[in-house]
Each structure stands twice: as C-alpha cells, then as structure tokens.
Amino acid sequence: MRRLFFLLPLLGALFLIGWLGYPILAGHNPQVLPSALLDKPVPAFDLPSLEEGDGSVTSTELATGAPVLLNVFASWCAPCRAEIPLMRRLVDDGAITVYGLAYKDEPKATRDFLKTLGNPYKRIAVDRNGRVGIDLGVYGVPETYVIDGQGRIRYRHVGELTRSVVEEQLIPLMREIAG
Amino acid sequence: MIAELGHLALIAALVVALVQTLIPLYGAAVADPRLMAIARPAAMVQFLAIGISFAALTQAYLVSDFSVVNVAMNSHSSKPLIYKISGVWANHEGSMLLWVLILALFGAAVAAFGRNLPLDLRARTLAVQGLIGVGFLAFILFTSNPFERIPNPPLDGNGLNPLLQDIGLALHPPMLYLGYVGLSTTFSFAVAALLEGRVDPAWARWVRPWTLAAWCALTAGIALGSGWAYYELGWGGWWFWDPVENASFMPWLAATALLHSAIVVEKRGALKSWTVFLALVAFAMSLLGTFLVRSGVLTSVHAFAVDPDRGLFILGLLAVAIVGSFILFAWRAPKMESGGMFRPVSREGGLVLNNLIMSTAAATVLIGTLYPLALESMTGEKVSVGPPYFEATVVPIMIPAILALGIGPLLAWKRANLKAALIKLWPSYLATAGMAVVALVLLGAPVGAILGLSLAVWLAVSVLVEWADRIKLFRIPFGQSASRAAGLPRAAYGMSLAHLGMAVFILGAVGETFFSSEVVRYVDPGDKIEIAGRELVFEGVEHRQGPNYVAEVGIFKLEDGEVMESERRVYPVEQTSTTEAAIRPRAWGDIYAVLGEKADNGRSTIRIYVKPLVLWIWIGCGLMTLGGLVSLADRRLRVGAPGKRRAEAWTPAHAGMDAGDD
Amino acid sequence: MRRFLPLLVLVICLTGSGALAPVFAVQPDEMLEDPALESRARGLSAHIRCLVCQNQSIDDSNAELAADLRILVRERLVAGDSDQQILDYLVDRYGPFVLLEPPTTESTYLLWYGPGALLVVGGLALAVFAWRRRRPEVTQPLTAEEHARVKALLDGAADEGKET
Structure with missing residues (x-):
C-alpha cells in the first residue's frame, strides 16, 4: 500500500509525457482553430457583388444543391495571391466551384488584384467592414470553407490552399458530401 | 576556422x-x-x-x-x-x-x-x-x-x-537559465541520494545552498523578464500568465517549496522522501519549461523558432529524466526511514503548510497551462485558459500562505505554543486593521485591494515582530538587543528579508492592479493631459537618428518641469518598429507615457498611465533575491565551508541540538 | 517556413511590421462617451481572446481583428446587450476558444475544481500524516556504534566551540 503511494509520481510522469507527446506526433498546430459553425448554415448575409451592376450576393445563393467552396481573401494578403493560380486550375478542370468573400478590401484593389492574377471565383461578395467575416468566425485570411448543397458549413481550412490540402482534404470531403 | x-x-x-x-x-x-x-x-x-x-x-x-x-x-x-x-x-x-x-x-x-x-x-x-x-x-x-x-x-x-x-532582455535569459539549470544540481544530488538510498540532514545541508543559489537566480530572472515586459511592450503590463511565463513560475514555486522542506530535513531529519521528490520535480518543471518554449505545442508570444523534431527530442530528455528518476524514487523512497516527530503546530508544521500551498499552486499553474492541450487531444474541444483563470485560482490559494507566513517563523520546532505566538503578533493585528480602515475609508478601495493591502501590511509587520522577538527588543536593555541583532545568523536575516520582499511585492502588485489610471486620447502640441490629479503637457514630436534605427520622439512635460520622452523607433534592417515608453519611476507610483501613431486627423495618439506603487513589485523581487543571497552567505550554509570531519559528523542527533537557534 | 511563423506572429502582434506602423490597443476614437459603458467594454475586452495573436486579449492586441472586435463589443453594449449576451455572441462565431476565462462545463470541471480538490486531498493527507506522527518518540537504547558516533559528535562540538 505504502509502496503504491510512491508509484504515483511515476504514473503522473507517464501521463504527462503522453499528454505532451501526442500533439507533436499528431502534427498538432496550436494556431489552427476549427470553425465554430461546423454543420451549421452559413450565417445570413446580403452583400454587394464586386462586379458593378451585378446586384448582391446572398448567403442563400451558396446552397446550390452541390458542394461549393467559399474563399475569404483580400488583395493585401500574400498567401491569397499565392493560392489563386491553384484555384484557377481547379475551376478550369471543373473540379470545384468557388465563391469569394473580399474581406476588408477596397473594391478597386480587389479588382486590380484579380485582373493581374485571373479570377477563379463564380461570384464575389464585398465585405468592406469585415462584419460578415466576424459572423463566419474568420480570424486570418485566407480561409476556405466547404459548403454543402444545403448551405451548411462542413469544413474550414485556415491559411494558404496547397495542392495537398485540396487533394487530400477538400476534394475527398466534397465528393463524400455530393455522395 | x-x-x-x-x-x-x-x-x-x-x-x-x-x-x-x-x-x-x-x-x-x-x-x-x-x-x-x-x-x-x-x-x-x-x-x-x-x-x-x-x-x-x-x-x-x-x-x-x-x-x-x-x-x-x-x-x-x-x-x-x-x-x-x-x-x-x-x-x-x-x-x-x-x-x-x-x-x-x-x-x-x-x-x-x-x-x-x-x-x-x-x-x-x-x-x-x-x-x-x-x-x-x-x-x-x-x-x-x-x-x-x-x-x-x-x-x-x-x-x-x-x-x-534591450539590456533587460540581454540579462534575462542568462539569469533565468542560472535558475533553471541551477536546479539540475539539486536534481543530481537527489538522484545520487536515491542511488545510495540515503537521505540525511547532511545531504539537506549540502543541497540547500545549491537550491538557494538557483532560487535567487530564478527570482531575479523572472523579475527581469517581467520588468522588460513592463517597460518595453508599451502597455504597462508586468505579468501575462503566458505559457512561457508560467513555465518559469512553476519551477519557482517548486523551488520555493523545496527550499523550505529542505530546512525540515536539515533540522529535524523529517520529510525526507517528500524533499527528494520536490528536488526531482523542481528540475522536471525546468525541463518542461524548456520543452514548452521550444516545441511549439502551445502558442505563446515568447516562443523561439519552433520545430516539432526538436520538441520530440527535448520531450525524450524530459521523459528519461522524470521517468528514470521517478522509477528510482518509487523503488528507494519507501525505504527511507522517517525522522524526527513533530506536532502539527510547530515550525515544521508551518513549513509543511507552506509546502502544501506552494505545491498546489504549482500544480494549478501546470493544470491551467496544459489543460487546453489535453482537452483538445482527448475531445477535440478548444478552450483558452487565460489570465482570468489564473487570477481566480492561484491568487486565492496564496492567501492562506501569506497569513500563515506571518505566524510560522514565530513557532518553535517540534511543538509550539500557537497562543503565545498569536499574542506576540498584536502589533500586526493593529497595523492590519489600521490598513484595512485606511483603504476602506480614505481610498474607498475595492474589496480585493483592501484584502491585498491588509495582507501586505500583516506580513511586513509580522516579519518585524518576529525579528524584534528574536532580539528581545524592548524586553532587555537596548544595547543587549543590538548585540543580539548583530549576532543573529545571516540565515535568519535572509529569511526576514525574503519574507519582507514578499510583502513589498504584494504591495506593488495590489497598487498596480487596483489603482492604475489610464488616459488614451488624441493630442496636439501644447495640449494639457490630466490624469490621477496630475497634469502633463504634450510638447510635440521630434525626429531623431539612433545607432541602428530612426525615431519619432514624443515629448511630455510634467508640472514640475521634468521632461519625459517616448520613442517610436523604426529599425530599417529588421523592418520592424518598436515603442519605447517614457517612464518616470517614483516610490508612490510611475508615470508611464507612450507615443502612438499619427491619427488620420493629423493629431498624435498618446496613452498615459499612472501606476501607483508599481516599482515595489521589482523592489520586492529584489528583496527576495537579496534575502536568498544573505542566507547563502551564512557561515553554516556556505558551500564547502564545513570541514570534512564535520561534514561527515552531521546527523539528526546533532541537528537536533542546534534546532533552537534558528 | 513553419519554424519562423511564430516569430513572425510575435513581430506583428508586438510591434507591427515595417509597413504597418505600430498601433495601440484601444484607440481614442473607439472609446465610448459613457464612462460606465466604456469601463464595461474594457472589462469585457480583457476576457476576450484575440484570435490572431493568440495569447493576448483584444484589449491588449494590436491586430486589426482585435480592433474590429473591440468596436463590435462597444456597438453591442450601446445597443443594450448584457455582458453575457456579448460573450455568447462571440462564442457562437468563434467557439469557446475566444473566452480567456473558460466556462465551467463538464469538460472543464477538472480545470476549475482540480486545484481545490488537490488542496483538500493534500490537506487530508497531511492531517493523516500528522495524526500518525502524534505519537511520542520511542526511545531505544543506543547501539555501541551510535555511542561512538555520539562521542565523536560531542568532541566535534567542543572543537567547534573553540573555533568560534
């Protein structure tokens, strides 16, 4: 009995090592925060479209019956610039449909940005003051949301889209959603 | 080459x-x-x-x-x-x-x-x-x-x-490492004792100076880091409960506990296995800190460039150190015979209470720091454990420790007369009640502030009472008291200084937390700023060239004519900018002024704080460190001072003989 | 690249990088006229985590998102929301992670009650320890070896007396 008492620190130590080791081995990144809106509908919004005379873009529009991506971006963000070519290629291949949310950006700057890089987006909503961003729980751009056919958020990726993220996470998930 | x-x-x-x-x-x-x-x-x-x-x-x-x-x-x-x-x-x-x-x-x-x-x-x-x-x-x-x-x-x-x-940050790491790594010595001594299967008062006597040295460095290192945050980060905070700060606070708490329990081993031959355990834990906490800073498992504003492979390597080292030493502990410690008996109300009892509270506090900081990580691993939930949590847990845990700290040193070894000790402390009651009344009536302070200030006064006066009691002040002729005072062991003065430092620290922390004022506004040159009954004039902005930066200097003039300058520096090489706060430190409180950016309306943004008593935070830490150093200078503790024969002759019996003198 | 990311975050959060001049936490134009509401806003802000600089509250942070959230908090205060409603509003969007003081739920029982439990268990363990130690010391006759050590000690003590 008395001996068992002296084993307690050892058990504690083993527990602690596992506690600390697991996140490293699992490749945990403390900066990444999953969306609080998983499996919930995209928060309602009604924002002007980037194209002049194109009316407004609304949240209901995202429920297209098939999975789509919603990409939150800005012209002032370097990783956003880097991921555009990849998205364009995927759109050209017909692999994805992407809506854009221009987060806290001058519409003119956004237009110039897309003029130089090309435009992968089906439509772009202008979130000038970032309020829709806050409703979505955006905390860093770029962010990419997978939206299912009913307009619910199924996944969020924070940071630049890379080929491996798209191929290993987004596309399999979209296939699964599409059934 | x-x-x-x-x-x-x-x-x-x-x-x-x-x-x-x-x-x-x-x-x-x-x-x-x-x-x-x-x-x-x-x-x-x-x-x-x-x-x-x-x-x-x-x-x-x-x-x-x-x-x-x-x-x-x-x-x-x-x-x-x-x-x-x-x-x-x-x-x-x-x-x-x-x-x-x-x-x-x-x-x-x-x-x-x-x-x-x-x-x-x-x-x-x-x-x-x-x-x-x-x-x-x-x-x-x-x-x-x-x-x-x-x-x-x-x-x-x-x-x-x-x-x-920055000079504070140039000195902070070496000092902190002296503390962290200094605890390795205690760890090595503990492992060696476990290998031998023998822990005796002589062992405690050899270990204590090393613990004390490490503790002094750790205290000073943490104080330097907190001072740096205060003057360099530009918003006047001094402790953020950031994981990396917690990583230094945990070994400090463990080392503080160890310092006190080693006294019991040394004097009375009791608490042996507990003390050895603390010696292992204190260094394990240091290693944990090293791991947290460098592995990137937690977000922290201080983190080094992190790399998961390095994290795993350090985790491996941590695992070897704690698993290895705890196996040894589980194997050897049960065989250590317990030493001298003591009543719950005794000096030993007080030191045990200190250990209970320090260990609980260390465990609380550990739980709070690692909880988000554990919860996420187990359930995927993400929570934050921030300053409000630590303030709500660690602070209340420490309150009984401060109360007991006033009484403990007046208790005799083995069995003490609590009533006599409490009677001796009458000046403390008067002073504490007086402070509470002043805080309530004159300052109209909130409950937390009244409690904090009263605790600080309670502790400070009790330390003085204990000293007066030792030298029989006012009970024997003054000359005799003076010679008794001169004859007290340095370790006694070290203890009093360190405890007084704690009181002073609390005073500063309470002053800053509850009585700070702040003004944030736009100003034009010549504008008057009123804060906490004082008045500053914003004189304007100048441009200056530094050795490796360019600076905008905001100039403020106080009512006594003194000029304060806050800088916004741009470092072209590093492509970054910093703010240098203008601080006028005074005993009653600091005036802290920061120049912000030019607003769209062409005016300057400024932020002025008055932070009452904030300086005493670091004076308190300084006193604690000094207390440790004075104690370290005690002849009986001096590293290597006892001769070989004496070193071997130390046994519980002998330690018992001089139990009364400290 | 990943190794340098945290340092980059540090630079942005604490200093602002070259292009962006350092910005203070709370800006004068964000602040409310009503001192009572403003002080509630400051108190709330200190409990809300800035999600960009993850260990700072939005009250301390220089990040732009923190500024947006500070303004949002004030707007909702002016609109008459209670403190709890504002926190709930943020939790709906960012999850409980946004709260620096974690709510007491099943998953945080250990966090909130753990320290108290430790203190109680530790205290009880000590009480048991003290109870068992309460017995008077048993005196046993010294062995011959111990006699020799006592003698050596007493001699040693005498020498020590001479030294000092």
Missing part, C-alpha cells in the same frame, strides 16, 4: 560528459575510489570545453562572421556591441549553448566546492550532472548546431528583433 574549433570543442564536451557519467557511476557501484575520482576533473574539463565552444560562437558574433548561419540569421554588422554579444543567446541554438554552459558551470562548481562531500555522493552527483549534459549536448549537436556554415555568406545579417535589443 574558429567556428569549427567551437564545434569540435562541443563534440569533445559530449565525450567528456559521457566519461563523467559512466566511469564514476561504475566506480561508485564497485566502490573504487580512483574511478570515482575521475568525476571531478571530468566536470571541470567539460566546463572548459563548452566554455571554448561558447567563446567561439561569441567571437563569430563579435566579428560578424556571416558565414555562420546562426550569426547571419540573428545579427547585423550595425548592431551595438552589447547586442552583438547578447545576440549569441537571443536565438534557439545559441541559447541552448548557454544552457549547457551553465549546466557545466554548476557541475564544475560542485566539483570545485564539493571537496568535503563524501566521495561516492560526489561521484554520483557529478555523474548525473554529466548525464544531463550528455542529453543536451547531443540535442545541440544533432538538432541545433550553432556552428553550421553557409556556402555563400550574405553581405550582412538579418539582424535581431529590435524588441530583444
């Missing part, structure tokens, strides 16, 4: 550390004095080799040798000399080199001052110290080599983050 020499010296140090570990351990196992004797020269040679290596890296920084990756990444030829030197440890690789340098320094110090330790205890202690060295030298050589070269050196370096180009 010199960098290669440094690298070579580091490899040599690893080999020597292996020798220092294996041969003396084997020697101690077979009781061969010649083999055991190898530990001493090995420890010194290891220190020398790492010293050469460290000097080589420093030289690379001094001459701005950008063919060394580490220098190119972290230095720049235009940097002032002092920050070229401190740049050596302002990065991951260099700071690890400093870490092992200090580790070897403590090993060499044990070798040099430990002449009178029994040969087998010394051999085993140095062997364990050597083993820690093996682990960390391997870590540096295999994952973080500071001497790596670049084939095509750049013309100039990347520079050092300007926030780190």
Whole structure:
C-alpha cells in the first residue's frame, strides 16, 4: 500500500509525457482553430457583388444543391495571391466551384488584384467592414470553407490552399458530401 | 576556422560528459575510489570545453562572421556591441549553448566546492550532472548546431528583433537559465541520494545552498523578464500568465517549496522522501519549461523558432529524466526511514503548510497551462485558459500562505505554543486593521485591494515582530538587543528579508492592479493631459537618428518641469518598429507615457498611465533575491565551508541540538 | 517556413511590421462617451481572446481583428446587450476558444475544481500524516556504534566551540 503511494509520481510522469507527446506526433498546430459553425448554415448575409451592376450576393445563393467552396481573401494578403493560380486550375478542370468573400478590401484593389492574377471565383461578395467575416468566425485570411448543397458549413481550412490540402482534404470531403 | 574549433570543442564536451557519467557511476557501484575520482576533473574539463565552444560562437558574433548561419540569421554588422554579444543567446541554438554552459558551470562548481562531500555522493552527483549534459549536448549537436556554415555568406545579417535589443532582455535569459539549470544540481544530488538510498540532514545541508543559489537566480530572472515586459511592450503590463511565463513560475514555486522542506530535513531529519521528490520535480518543471518554449505545442508570444523534431527530442530528455528518476524514487523512497516527530503546530508544521500551498499552486499553474492541450487531444474541444483563470485560482490559494507566513517563523520546532505566538503578533493585528480602515475609508478601495493591502501590511509587520522577538527588543536593555541583532545568523536575516520582499511585492502588485489610471486620447502640441490629479503637457514630436534605427520622439512635460520622452523607433534592417515608453519611476507610483501613431486627423495618439506603487513589485523581487543571497552567505550554509570531519559528523542527533537557534 | 511563423506572429502582434506602423490597443476614437459603458467594454475586452495573436486579449492586441472586435463589443453594449449576451455572441462565431476565462462545463470541471480538490486531498493527507506522527518518540537504547558516533559528535562540538 505504502509502496503504491510512491508509484504515483511515476504514473503522473507517464501521463504527462503522453499528454505532451501526442500533439507533436499528431502534427498538432496550436494556431489552427476549427470553425465554430461546423454543420451549421452559413450565417445570413446580403452583400454587394464586386462586379458593378451585378446586384448582391446572398448567403442563400451558396446552397446550390452541390458542394461549393467559399474563399475569404483580400488583395493585401500574400498567401491569397499565392493560392489563386491553384484555384484557377481547379475551376478550369471543373473540379470545384468557388465563391469569394473580399474581406476588408477596397473594391478597386480587389479588382486590380484579380485582373493581374485571373479570377477563379463564380461570384464575389464585398465585405468592406469585415462584419460578415466576424459572423463566419474568420480570424486570418485566407480561409476556405466547404459548403454543402444545403448551405451548411462542413469544413474550414485556415491559411494558404496547397495542392495537398485540396487533394487530400477538400476534394475527398466534397465528393463524400455530393455522395 | 574558429567556428569549427567551437564545434569540435562541443563534440569533445559530449565525450567528456559521457566519461563523467559512466566511469564514476561504475566506480561508485564497485566502490573504487580512483574511478570515482575521475568525476571531478571530468566536470571541470567539460566546463572548459563548452566554455571554448561558447567563446567561439561569441567571437563569430563579435566579428560578424556571416558565414555562420546562426550569426547571419540573428545579427547585423550595425548592431551595438552589447547586442552583438547578447545576440549569441537571443536565438534557439545559441541559447541552448548557454544552457549547457551553465549546466557545466554548476557541475564544475560542485566539483570545485564539493571537496568535503563524501566521495561516492560526489561521484554520483557529478555523474548525473554529466548525464544531463550528455542529453543536451547531443540535442545541440544533432538538432541545433550553432556552428553550421553557409556556402555563400550574405553581405550582412538579418539582424535581431529590435524588441530583444534591450539590456533587460540581454540579462534575462542568462539569469533565468542560472535558475533553471541551477536546479539540475539539486536534481543530481537527489538522484545520487536515491542511488545510495540515503537521505540525511547532511545531504539537506549540502543541497540547500545549491537550491538557494538557483532560487535567487530564478527570482531575479523572472523579475527581469517581467520588468522588460513592463517597460518595453508599451502597455504597462508586468505579468501575462503566458505559457512561457508560467513555465518559469512553476519551477519557482517548486523551488520555493523545496527550499523550505529542505530546512525540515536539515533540522529535524523529517520529510525526507517528500524533499527528494520536490528536488526531482523542481528540475522536471525546468525541463518542461524548456520543452514548452521550444516545441511549439502551445502558442505563446515568447516562443523561439519552433520545430516539432526538436520538441520530440527535448520531450525524450524530459521523459528519461522524470521517468528514470521517478522509477528510482518509487523503488528507494519507501525505504527511507522517517525522522524526527513533530506536532502539527510547530515550525515544521508551518513549513509543511507552506509546502502544501506552494505545491498546489504549482500544480494549478501546470493544470491551467496544459489543460487546453489535453482537452483538445482527448475531445477535440478548444478552450483558452487565460489570465482570468489564473487570477481566480492561484491568487486565492496564496492567501492562506501569506497569513500563515506571518505566524510560522514565530513557532518553535517540534511543538509550539500557537497562543503565545498569536499574542506576540498584536502589533500586526493593529497595523492590519489600521490598513484595512485606511483603504476602506480614505481610498474607498475595492474589496480585493483592501484584502491585498491588509495582507501586505500583516506580513511586513509580522516579519518585524518576529525579528524584534528574536532580539528581545524592548524586553532587555537596548544595547543587549543590538548585540543580539548583530549576532543573529545571516540565515535568519535572509529569511526576514525574503519574507519582507514578499510583502513589498504584494504591495506593488495590489497598487498596480487596483489603482492604475489610464488616459488614451488624441493630442496636439501644447495640449494639457490630466490624469490621477496630475497634469502633463504634450510638447510635440521630434525626429531623431539612433545607432541602428530612426525615431519619432514624443515629448511630455510634467508640472514640475521634468521632461519625459517616448520613442517610436523604426529599425530599417529588421523592418520592424518598436515603442519605447517614457517612464518616470517614483516610490508612490510611475508615470508611464507612450507615443502612438499619427491619427488620420493629423493629431498624435498618446496613452498615459499612472501606476501607483508599481516599482515595489521589482523592489520586492529584489528583496527576495537579496534575502536568498544573505542566507547563502551564512557561515553554516556556505558551500564547502564545513570541514570534512564535520561534514561527515552531521546527523539528526546533532541537528537536533542546534534546532533552537534558528 | 513553419519554424519562423511564430516569430513572425510575435513581430506583428508586438510591434507591427515595417509597413504597418505600430498601433495601440484601444484607440481614442473607439472609446465610448459613457464612462460606465466604456469601463464595461474594457472589462469585457480583457476576457476576450484575440484570435490572431493568440495569447493576448483584444484589449491588449494590436491586430486589426482585435480592433474590429473591440468596436463590435462597444456597438453591442450601446445597443443594450448584457455582458453575457456579448460573450455568447462571440462564442457562437468563434467557439469557446475566444473566452480567456473558460466556462465551467463538464469538460472543464477538472480545470476549475482540480486545484481545490488537490488542496483538500493534500490537506487530508497531511492531517493523516500528522495524526500518525502524534505519537511520542520511542526511545531505544543506543547501539555501541551510535555511542561512538555520539562521542565523536560531542568532541566535534567542543572543537567547534573553540573555533568560534
């Protein structure tokens, strides 16, 4: 009995090592925060479209019956610039449909940005003051949301889209959603 | 060439550390004095080799040798000399080199001052110290080599983050490491004692100076870091409960507990296995801190460049250290016979209470710091554990400790008369009640402030009462009291100073937390700013050129004509900017002014704080450190002071004989 | 690249990088006229985590998102929301992670009650320890070896007396 008492620190130590080791081995990144809106509908919004005379873009529009991506971006963000070519290629291949949310950006700057890089987006909503961003729980751009056919958020990726993220996470998930 | 020499010296140090570990351990196992004797020269040679290596890296920084990756990444030829030197440890690789340098320094110090330790205890202690060295030298050589070269050196370096180009932060890491790594010595002593299966008052007496030295450095190191945050980060905070700060606070709490429980072992031969356990835990907490800062498992504003492989390596070292030592503990500690008996109400009882509270506080900080990580691993939920949590838990846990701290030193060893002690403390009651009334009526302070100020006064006056009691002030003629005062052991003064430091710290913390005022506004030159009954005039903005930065200087004039200058510096090399607050420190409180950016309306943004008593936070820490140093200077504790014969003669029986004098 | 990311975050959060001049936490134009509401806003802000600089509250942070959230908090205060409603509003969007003081739920029982439990368990363990130690010391006759050590000690003590 008395001996068992002296084993307690050892058990504690083993527990602690596992506690600390697991996140490293699992490749945990403390900066990444999953969306609080998983499996919930995209928060309602009604924002002007980037194209002049194109009316407004609304949240209901995202429920297209098939999975789509919603990409939150800005012209002032370097990783956003880097991921555009990849998205364009995927759109050209017909692999994805992407809506854009221009987060806290001058519409003119956004237009110039897309003029130089090309435009992968089906439509772009202008979130000038970032309020829709806050409703979505955006905390860093770029962010990419997978939206299912009913307009619910199924996944969020924070940071630049890379080929491996798209191929290993987004596309399999979209296939699964599409059934 | 010199960098290669440094690298070579580091490899040599690893080999020597292996020798220092294996041969003396084997020697101690077979009781061969010649083999055991190898530990001493090995420890010194290891220190020398790492010293050469460290000097080589420093030289690379001094001459701005950008063919060394580490220098190119972290230095720049235009940097002032002092920050070229401190740049050596302002990065991951260099700071690890400093870490092992200090580790070897403590090993060499044990070798040099430990002449009178029994040969087998010394051999085993140095062997364990050597083993820690093996682990960390391997870590540096295999994952973080500071001497790596670049084939095509750049013309100039990347520079050092300007926030780190500061004297407080130049001194903070070495001081903190002296504390962290100093606890390795206590750990080595504890492991050696477990290997021998013997812990006696003599052991406690040898361990205490090392603990005390490490504790002093840790206290000073934490205070320097907090002071840096206060004046450099520009919003006047001094403690943020950031994981990295917690990583230094946990070993501090454990070391504080250890310091007190070692007294019980030394005087009474009791609490042996608990003390050994604390010695293991204190260093384990240091290692945990090293892991948290460098592995990137937690987000922190202080983190070094992180790398999961390094994290795993340090975790491996942590695992070996704690699992290994706790196995040894589970095996040996149950056999340690318990020593002297004591009543719950006694000096020992008080020290045990201190240990209970310090350990609970350390465990609370540990739980709070690691909880988000554990919860996410187990359930995927993400929560934050921030300052409000720690303030709501650690602070209340410490309150009974402060209350007991006023009484404990008045209790006698073995069995004490609590009533007599409480009666002696009458001046404390008067002063505490007086403070509470003043705080309530004159200052109209909130409950927390009343409580905090009362506690500070309670502790401070009780410390004085205890001192007066020792020298029988006003009970015997004054001259006799004075000679008693002169004759008190330094350890007694050390204790009083450290406890007084705690009271002073609380005073400062309460003043800053509850009575600060703040004004944030736009100003034009000539505008008057009123804050906390004082008045400043904003004189305007000047532009100046610094050694490696350009600055906008905001000039403020106080009503007494004194001028304060806050700078916004832009460092072109590093492409970053910093703010330098203008601080006028005074005993009653600091005036703290920061110049912000020009607003769209063309006016300057300024932020002025009045932070009452904030200076006493660091004066308190300084007093605690001083108390530790004074205690360290006590003849009876001085490292290596007792002669060999005496060293071996210390037994519980003898310790019992002088139990009354402290 | 990943190794340098945290340092980058540090630079942005504490200093602002070259292009962006350092910005203070709370800006004068964000602040509310009503001192009572403003002080509630400051108190709330200190409990809300800035999600960009993850260990700072939005009250301390220089990040732009923190500024947006500070303004949002004030707007909702002016609109008459209670403190709890504002926190709930943020939790709906960012999850409980946004709260620096974690709510007491099943998954945080250990966090909130753990320290108290430790203190109680530790205290009980000590009480048991003290109860068992309460017995008077048993005196046993000294062995011959111990006699020799006592003698050595007493001699040693006498020497010590001479030294000082």
